[in-house]
Amino acid sequence: KFTQARDGMSIAIYSxxxxVYAYCGMYDKAxxxxxxxxxxxxxxxxMMYGCLMKFSVECGRTDLSRELSERAPSLDIQNYMSLIRAAGRDKDVDRAFSVLAKLGATGVVLDVAAHNC
Structure with a gap:
């Protein structure tokens, strides 16, 4: 796992x-x-995978959010909520329920916030 590229850019710098891009509402650039x-x-x-998933949903790049979810080493409840929002944005109810089922299979207790994302 590399933390710094040859040109001096590191994960911390990219992060x-x-x-900054996200703060400025430039989710696509992020x-x-x-x-x-x-x-x-x-x-x-x-953490960066989670942020990228959220940003990709914000800018309408729902295909990227799915790709990121497959590459991420682990997903937390916020990541699953981003995937459900992405499915909603695509008007793909079946995918939203599929993500919700995957979340339920993790054993995480779903509260009202999870059901109202």
Whole structure:
């Protein structure tokens, strides 16, 4: 697992840049960093995968959110909620229920917030 690319960019630097883009509402630019990260031979950590999933849903790149969920080492409840939102954005009710079922299979106790994402 690499933390720094040859040109001096590190996961920490990419993460900071990604957060600046997101803070400015430039979610698509934040997501665009994912390709650069991979091209530099770096691997996002779990936290970055989660942020990228959220940002990809915000900018309508729901295909990217699915790809990220498959690559992420683990998913937390927030990640699952992002995937459900992505399915909703795509008007794909079956996929939303499928994600909810996967979340339920993890053994996490679902509260009202999870059912009202």
């Amino acid at each position: 900071a840049l990604m957060k 997501c665009g960093l994912y390709d650069k990260i991979r091209a530099d031979g770096l691997e996002p950590d779990s």
